[in-house]
Amino acid sequence: MSGAFLLSCLLFAAISRRQRGPYMDEAFHVPQAQAYCHGRFLQWDPMITTLPGLYLVSVGVVKPTAWLFGWTGSVVCSAGMLRFINLLFSAGNFYLLYLLLFKIHQKNKAVSGFQRILSTLTLATFPTLYFFTFLYYTDPGSVFFTLFAYLMCLYGNHKTSALLGFCGFMFRQTNIVWTVFCAGNVVAERLNEAWKTELQKKKDEKISSRKGSFADLIRIFQFLIEYLISPKNLVTLTALTWPYIVLVTVFLVFVFINGGIVVGDRSSHEACLHFPQLFYFLSFTVFFSFPHLLTPTKIRKFLLSLRKHPVQYSLIAVISLFLIWKFTYVHKYLLADNRHYTFYVWRKVFQRHELVKYVLVPVYIFAGWSFTDTLKSKSVFWILMYFVCLLAVTVPQKLLEFRYFILPFLIYRLNVPFPSLYRQLLELAFYVVVNAVTFYLFLNRTFQWPNSDEIQRFMW
Numbered sequence: 001m002s003g004a005f006l007l008s009c010l011l012f013a014a015i016s017r018r019q020r021g022p023y024m025d026e027a028f029h030v031p032q033a034q035a036y037c038h039g040r041f042l043q044w045d046p047m048i049t050t051l052p053g054l055y056l057v058s059v060g061v062v063k064p065t066a067w068l069f070g071w072t073g074s075v076v077c078s079a080g081m082l083r084f085i086n087l088l089f090s091a092g093n094f095y096l097l098y099l100l101l102f103k104i105h106q107k108n109k110a111v112s113g114f115q116r117i118l119s120t121l122t123l124a125t126f127p128t129l130y131f132f133t134f135l136y137y138t139d140p141g142s143v144f145f146t147l148f149a150y151l152m153c154l155y156g157n158h159k160t161s162a163l164l165g166f167c168g169f170m171f172r173q174t175n176i177v178w179t180v181f182c183a184g185n186v187v188a189e190r191l192n193e194a195w196k197t198e199l200q201k202k203k204d205e206k207i208s209s210r211k212g213s214f215a216d217l218i219r220i221f222q223f224l225i226e227y228l229i230s231p232k233n234l235v236t237l238t239a240l241t242w243p244y245i246v247l248v249t250v251f252l253v254f255v256f257i258n259g260g261i262v263v264g265d266r267s268s269h270e271a272c273l274h275f276p277q278l279f280y281f282l283s284f285t286v287f288f289s290f291p292h293l294l295t296p297t298k299i300r301k302f303l304l305s306l307r308k309h310p311v312q313y314s315l316i317a318v319i320s321l322f323l324i325w326k327f328t329y330v331h332k333y334l335l336a337d338n339r340h341y342t343f344y345v346w347r348k349v350f351q352r353h354e355l356v357k358y359v360l361v362p363v364y365i366f367a368g369w370s371f372t373d374t375l376k377s378k379s380v381f382w383i384l385m386y387f388v389c390l391l392a393v394t395v396p397q398k399l400l401e402f403r404y405f406i407l408p409f410l411i412y413r414l415n416v417p418f419p420s421l422y423r424q425l426l427e428l429a430f431y432v433v434v435n436a437v438t439f440y441l442f443l444n445r446t447f448q449w450p451n452s453d454e455i456q457r458f459m460w
Helices: 002-018 026-037 053-069 079-104 113-124 127-134 139-154 158-171 173-202 214-228 231-258 276-288 296-308 310-327 332-336 341-350 361-373 380-394 402-415 421-444
Strands: none
Touching: 002 079, 002 127, 002 421, 026 053, 026 079, 053 079, 053 139, 053 158, 079 113, 079 127, 079 139, 079 402, 113 402, 113 421, 127 139, 127 402, 127 421, 139 158, 139 173, 139 402, 158 173, 158 231, 173 214, 173 231, 173 380, 173 402, 214 231, 214 380, 276 310, 276 361, 276 380, 276 402, 296 310, 296 361, 310 361, 332 341, 380 402
């Protein structure tokens, strides 16, 4: 962790020298944090859409540090000082990822300490997250509090988990979904225990809580409904998850009072049913987890599954085509801002021809199958709960933005079985290359817009 932090500090120094002033969304975040630094807590930039968690934490760290070291003047709450807060969050994320990997895979005795550290280093340098470590964005802090809440949930400290979930919510409102995910972990565990008891009673070994035929899934859903309509079971689950229920209630009150989930500028952040976001997320996951998901063995298994269940896959393909046809939205930012990689993905891939988005359906189906196949070690109730949260956090977003995929990707990647050492090393090498290219483009391939003198840089 110390080594990773030192390397990050060297990279941080290089970036801060090249880009001293606020860049992109920092133009809103930095002045807002500086207003808080000067005690102007009632001042608010209406263009900011998130709650003030980042600014409150920043002031809580920077002001005591400045007092301790005797710093005064413009250095206090400067853009560089505020960005350094995210470097601290990054170190915290490194440690949390290690603890989560240890906790989730503690029963797997075959995993060495070196493999855990290697996986931790890989996830801590996950390109989309790692890039925003060096800018004053909400992402590192949002990930920190969400991962911390998840860790406390796994250890059974649900009141602490809910409190940390509130901190995550203060960084980004959509993090309330991961509070529901923590509560869902508790519920899924209880459901799995009850389902195993049900199987033992019936002595029916043909049904599995992990995988099975369509008929097995129907029986599982019937069991789920019967379990959840029982008042006794509901009381038990409420007693176990009440801290999360309190937080979700606070969230609902906030939405009612605020008139929506977004604070500030709502015109560019309208909720909609953008179902293809799920397909984009699955493609994004296959890209960043290709050593695990895009293997010859996986492809052979998928083709075999395709041959065995042609009707089911045909139905999935038809539904996917319909969702793409009726629910594809293109945000104005995606078409207008050529500083983001998503602009080029959309222009080079999706805008080549009207039919491209439909032609990609087989890719999406493979991505979805491969994604689900790697989670087969989890119970069916956990998988169901995770997919509900995944839909809730991706589908309502109109804008295709890779930052929205960070948390669902990390939680997925934490829960898949440990790959071989070779695949881990390949994944880490890939992340290092992607990061190197990203930072090279950001620092050295600058450009200017025709009507502006400002230097523009490429970024996620």
